[in-house]
Amino acid sequence: MPPRPVLIVEDDAVLCETLFEQLSQEGEFAPQIADTTAAAAEKLAGPVRFDAILLDLGLPDGDGREFCARLREEGQRMPIIMLTGRDREEDVVQGLDAGANDYLAKPFRLNELLARLRAQLRIHDNSEDAVFPIGPHLFRPAARLLVEPTRNRKVRLTAKESSILKYLYRAGGRAVPREKLLEEVWGYNAAVCTHTVETHIYRLRQKIEPNPAMAQLLLTESGGYCLMAGA
Structure with a gap:
């Protein structure tokens, strides 16, 4: 899976640098930093769609x-984890009531923060609010829907088509064998004819490719398929 964009909204420069370095390791996350609510709002209005936000409670220009x-x-549904030096029950409740998914008091262990971040992302990925970018489309697995904002176009998917796209997206551009897709999406093994997968891939290409005869997003490779989500 491509690195997941995470916005760090924190005015403590030392903590910011530490979080940036930790999240950048191993290519799991692609962090960006904002030290005020205004800077954060500007980044959220930009081209990057953030998968999660680490949000300080006390910022120079706001709460x-x-x-x-x-x-x-405003309709932002990504996981938000609040980071704060206040750990009274009242503060925690107020943070969660404001819409935060989790609340972590400073000083905190970085491994705990990463574990909580991954947990919130797993929950979000399986929720109604999950959205994955695939080429010019935004893929909403729970709704079985592909949205192409630039053309104001929506494409409905079947349950199997949605499951295939979600599995290929999570493979992060790696080729997935046809037999593996059969096992993961249909629940049975290679003893079943892989023509079933090929038929669904053909139909998916008709829906997501600008030119299905010259696929750019859903490619055949190494006896299987890979999804070029960032294409």
């Missing part, structure tokens, strides 16, 4: 809880 509540009102 993190108010900023979180505003994001939820």
